[in-house]
Amino acid sequence: MKRLLVISDVHGQIDSFHALLEKIDFEPDQDLLFLLGDYVDRGSDPKACVKEVRLLERQGAIILKGNHEEMMEKALTEQTPESIAHWAANGGDETLRSYGVAIKELYRKAAAGESFTISEELKSDLEWISQLNLYAQTDHYLFVHAGINPERSLEEQEEQDLLWIREPFFSGYTGERTVIFGHTPTLNLHKTFDVYFGSNNIIGIDGGAVFGGQLNCLELPSKATWSVR
Known part of the structure; x- marks a missing residue:
């Protein structure tokens, strides 16, 4: 292995994702890539991002779930008006549109107590998620x-914390293992979209690309960084 590389929160921005992989000269047979979730929602082509991430996984990348994948999974499996509305409010419309589906139609059926079916393509991606x-x-x-919740051991962590926590993680983590995370745009941590290196052994890499920031990549152990806008 030549390098360990980490990217998070692509959010459907396939062009930026490709540009970043090209900029870092990613070589799947030599580099170990970690992707930390949120491949869907808000961006122009979430479906293409899922396709690319699944390809990278087959090439050896380590792929994690984000809270936006969780919202997508709940909306399409629970099929309740509440779960669909929650997903829609967080970018689910863009994701379904990339699959050729109108989220309003799914909400209408759910509100009427009707079940709905999804395409085999979307079903395959949902099973993967x-x-x-x-x-x-x-x-x-x-x-x-x-x-992570700093008051619990890794084995005792709850899914909601791993996917959604902000505080008390930011200020309360004191572990020896460095935690690399996305989810919270780094602008909220140190007033810039650059990678955030916390004093308590945490590193935030979500550059808020979907909010006008940048898509970041972190190399370890060198802590070198790259970004594209």
């Missing part, structure tokens, strides 16, 4: 979408 891991670790690093 359902089996994604919530974290990965090496001897020195823990990779997770949102962070």
Whole structure:
């Protein structure tokens, strides 16, 4: 292995994703790539991002689930007006549109108590999402979408914390293993979209690309960074 590389929160921005992989000169047979979730929602082509991420997984990348994948999974499996509305409010419309589906129609059916079917293509991607891991670790690093509850051991973490937590993780983590996370745009952590290196052994890499920021990549152990806008 030549390099360990980490990217998070692509959010359907396939062109930026390709540009970043090209900029870092990613070589799947030499580099180990970790992707920390949120491949769908808000961007121009979430379906294409899922396709690319699944390809990268087949080439050896480590793929984790984000809270947006969780919202997508709940909306399409529970089929309740509440779960669909929650997903729609967080970019689900863009995701379904990339699959040729109107989220308003799914909501209408759910509100009327009718079940709905999805295409085989979308069903395949949904099944893939359902089996994604919530974290990965090496001897020195823990990779997770949102962070961890500092009051619980890794084995006792709850899914909602791994996918959604902000505080008390940011200020309360004191572990020896460095936690690499996405989910929270780094602008909210240190007033810039650059990678955030916390003083308490946490590294945030979500550059808020879908909010006008940048898509970041972190190399370990060198801590070199790349970004595209």
